[in-house]
Amino acid sequence: xxxxxxxxxxAAACGGDDDDDASSGGEEAATFEQxxxxxxxxxxxxxxxxxxxxxxxxxxxxxxxxIESYINRVNEEGGVNGRQINLLQEDEKYDVxxxxxxxxxxxxxxxxxxxxxxxxxxxxxxxxEDVASDExxxxxxxxxxxxxxxxxxxxxxxxxxxxxxxxxxxxxxxxNKTGIENPSAVALYGDVASGQEWSGLIEERIDAAGGEFLGxxxxxxxxxxxxxxxxxxxxxxxxxxxxxxxVSIGVPALTSLEKFGVxxxxxAGIFAxxxxxxxxxxxxxxANFSAINCYSAGxxxxxxxxxxxxxxxxxxxxxxxxxxxxxxANGYVSAMVLVEGIRLAGNELTRExxxxxxxxIEDFDTGGLSPNVTFGPDDRIGVAxxxxxxxxxAEGIFVPVGNYEDYEDCITNEYLTESIDDWDPTCAxxxxxx
Amino acid sequence: xxxxxxxxxxxxxVGCIYGLVALxxxxxxxxxxxxNFAHGDLMMVGAFLIVTTVVTMGLPMWLSAVLVIAAAALMxxxxxxxxxxxxxxxxxxxxxxxxxxxxxxxxxxxxxAYGPIERSFPSPIPRRTYIWGGVRVSLSDxxxxxxTVLCLLxxxxxxxxxxxxxxMRATAEHFEASVLSGIxxxxxxxxxxxxxxxxxxxxxxxxxxxxxxxLGLGEIGLLAFPAIVIGGLQSIHGAVIGGLxxxxxxxxxxxxxxxxxxxxxxxxxxxxxxxxxxxxxFGEREIVRV
Numbered sequence: 001x002x003x004x005x006x007x008x009x010x011a012a013a014c015g016g017d018d019d020d021d022a023s024s025g026g027e028e029a030a031t032f033e034q035x036x037x038x039x040x041x042x043x044x045x046x047x048x049x050x051x052x053x054x055x056x057x058x059x060x061x062x063x064x065x066x067i068e069s070y071i072n073r074v075n076e077e078g079g080v081n082g083r084q085i086n087l088l089q090e091d092e093k094y095d096v097x098x099x100x101x102x103x104x105x106x107x108x109x110x111x112x113x114x115x116x117x118x119x120x121x122x123x124x125x126x127x128x129e130d131v132a133s134d135e136x137x138x139x140x141x142x143x144x145x146x147x148x149x150x151x152x153x154x155x156x157x158x159x160x161x162x163x164x165x166x167x168x169x170x171x172x173x174x175x176n177k178t179g180i181e182n183p184s185a186v187a188l189y190g191d192v193a194s195g196q197e198w199s200g201l202i203e204e205r206i207d208a209a210g211g212e213f214l215g216x217x218x219x220x221x222x223x224x225x226x227x228x229x230x231x232x233x234x235x236x237x238x239x240x241x242x243x244x245x246x247v248s249i250g251v252p253a254l255t256s257l258e259k260f261g262v263x264x265x266x267x268a269g270i271f272a273x274x275x276x277x278x279x280x281x282x283x284x285x286x287a288n289f290s291a292i293n294c295y296s297a298g299x300x301x302x303x304x305x306x307x308x309x310x311x312x313x314x315x316x317x318x319x320x321x322x323x324x325x326x327x328x329a330n331g332y333v334s335a336m337v338l339v340e341g342i343r344l345a346g347n348e349l350t351r352e353x354x355x356x357x358x359x360x361i362e363d364f365d366t367g368g369l370s371p372n373v374t375f376g377p378d379d380r381i382g383v384a385x386x387x388x389x390x391x392x393x394a395e396g397i398f399v400p401v402g403n404y405e406d407y408e409d410c411i412t413n414e415y416l417t418e419s420i421d422d423w424d425p426t427c428a429x430x431x432x433x434x
Numbered sequence: 435x436x437x438x439x440x441x442x443x444x445x446x447x448v449g450c451i452y453g454l455v456a457l458x459x460x461x462x463x464x465x466x467x468x469x470n471f472a473h474g475d476l477m478m479v480g481a482f483l484i485v486t487t488v489v490t491m492g493l494p495m496w497l498s499a500v501l502v503i504a505a506a507a508l509m510x511x512x513x514x515x516x517x518x519x520x521x522x523x524x525x526x527x528x529x530x531x532x533x534x535x536x537x538x539x540x541x542x543x544x545x546x547a548y549g550p551i552e553r554s555f556p557s558p559i560p561r562r563t564y565i566w567g568g569v570r571v572s573l574s575d576x577x578x579x580x581x582t583v584l585c586l587l588x589x590x591x592x593x594x595x596x597x598x599x600x601x602m603r604a605t606a607e608h609f610e611a612s613v614l615s616g617i618x619x620x621x622x623x624x625x626x627x628x629x630x631x632x633x634x635x636x637x638x639x640x641x642x643x644x645x646x647x648x649l650g651l652g653e654i655g656l657l658a659f660p661a662i663v664i665g666g667l668q669s670i671h672g673a674v675i676g677g678l679x680x681x682x683x684x685x686x687x688x689x690x691x692x693x694x695x696x697x698x699x700x701x702x703x704x705x706x707x708x709x710x711x712x713x714x715x716f717g718e719r720e721i722v723r724v
Binding site for chain 1: 437440441444448541545549550551552553554561563570572641644645646648649650651653654685688689692693694696
């Protein structure tokens, strides 16, 4: 508690930046109440649905730890507009029916102002129409699927880069890295909705580049090895591999690829694979492994916001292996944006006023933990840039390859435009030359 | 043909782990008729304990393995005295519910103790792969297969040659007759639980060597159930052969039909075996007087 208090006092004394502003209204008492939306004069209830005990608990609990660390500091400093933020957690066990029950509970039974989470892409797809009809803001999920954005859903505020953004950059980056203009490729993916989607997105881009997509191969979450998949890839002998999943997919994938001699083929993985555990599973394969992400970990260089994030994490008893994961930064930034929205909504806080306030957020500085966040009347993709990272085995950290701006030309926004006609396979070439 | 052989070898390696876990399960079932749904979770505990001793405490692998085996034996003894012994003679459903409760308690305890974060295990086995006739076999696979065979030989010798093994077989064969002939049934039950838990922990240690350790490892223990049913619920060697069949069928299914259907193939084989031999490939047909 002492550490929390000292950190809180230091943060209050420093003042000035966006996240400190977020809690500046703490001393003014709120007068407005809307209990059927989780809003009281002294507190506001926020639901968080995430996997606490299922197959993806290792990443989703890290996401929650980021949310909790930021919210605890805000509450220590007096809350937002006189209200404390009360997090109501629901364990979805990586099970869609369980997650749907948790969602209904947070909308109707113990109503909350907003919900964070919806991380499981299969659950996200199943619940997204309800979100629109229930008119409850969703602020930050660990994945952003097409179903969440198209057709336009004014209640879903995405704070994770979309799979199309990641695919845009992943394919262009490996084409640039290998110098192969018409590559052959396979997608290796976790057996969930977003995995199949990833495979389809890669196929589109490889076709657009004039290459040959050799197929999508799935891995079951929780597998101890991926020998059959690695054997198939070794037989196909692709120029590049595009990997989907988290640590529990990445480790067996890299280990089995090494076993089958697939060590020279470049691999690009989605955001959740940016983990030292994955890279260290096989240095032989990891040397050619890149992760595409829109969040920076606490231990990466030149991230101004990392110092405060780590202080909040340590005040919350979070260990370095947790706060140095990008999932933690994802949760932390999601909480920053939520708090900013609540602050902007003012005293008369409702689901509607929160959504209206979030919509006005523009160029919100997250201290380099992510690209600046912007929403708009027709824009619900708050984090719209990505970049590749590669693992530095000497330092034991992932380091970014270039800046977010370097890859902006690659982004097609396919979820909205439903076209990649504008995608240029050579869009990442200038990064290499610079 | 090379692809087929490759899938078979991969299946044998993972099947050995299923077989070890299934062997521990059958051992306990034969001695106590306890259908232990927490067996997979005990395997997960073994994996976490080896990570703790090697990574956190920095102990050498051999010493860590000895400590984990000792801890597993102790766990088995505690489970026998706290949970199994008071339930002896109770209806089967009540005993099953106790083991499901034990499973939940173990998972919760491990979640509290270790958190949900995956842990990587720096396997002491070098990353070496041998290629024979185009078939790739890793050193870790060979060691896992070798250690499993060694375990089987030791257990076979134990059951056939030792007095304690004979007592265990006698108790499993006919509980009342064994007690009347002077066998200490409580001692037999305790040793069976200890040995069963040791085998589960060994399976966990082997799984840890494959890469990442997490709370989900307990789910893999569920694959021991089809192995047990295929092999025969009361057959020691049937459990191991069942494990190998499950491992090989899983890999062939994933390789030829796709990852999505690999477990469907395993359970299809299970159904086929049950249709032809309802008591499993090596199980004993029970004749019940009606």
